[in-house]
Amino acid sequence: MLKKVAVREKLHQLVADVVDSSAHTMKTTHPLGAPFDPKCYLYHSVMAILASTAFGKRLEFMQSRTSLLAAIDRIPLLRLIPKYGNYERKVFETARNVTNSCKQQYMAHLKTYSSGVVNDFCDALIESKRKGH
Known part of the structure; x- marks a missing residue:
């Protein structure tokens, strides 16, 4: 299917x-040699690849937010300051919204799916599920 x-x-x-x-x-x-948690970068990368493959759109929603997230990651006490704690929550809420949007896109694809026509990952996934793979 993905192939x-x-x-x-x-x-x-x-x-x-x-x-x-x-x-x-x-x-x-991040300064060279300084430790940091790459979790948000990895998450962004995976989401960007999946969104582009699934919907033909590249997600850039976290790219502009990684600098402040990196500061919060380096200095965890910043989470206690409302400005930074709220910012982190908003970023992760955005990620949840993107996930929900992906679900909605998939459900919309289910309604318009035509057997044998694979335009994107959603169509390939639906086709694979229907063929029992």
């Missing part, structure tokens, strides 16, 4: 672009 979409979408190039973008952001956000 059909991956070949058409040139998945290897998409992954390379997303990884390069995330690596650049990490390099510019």
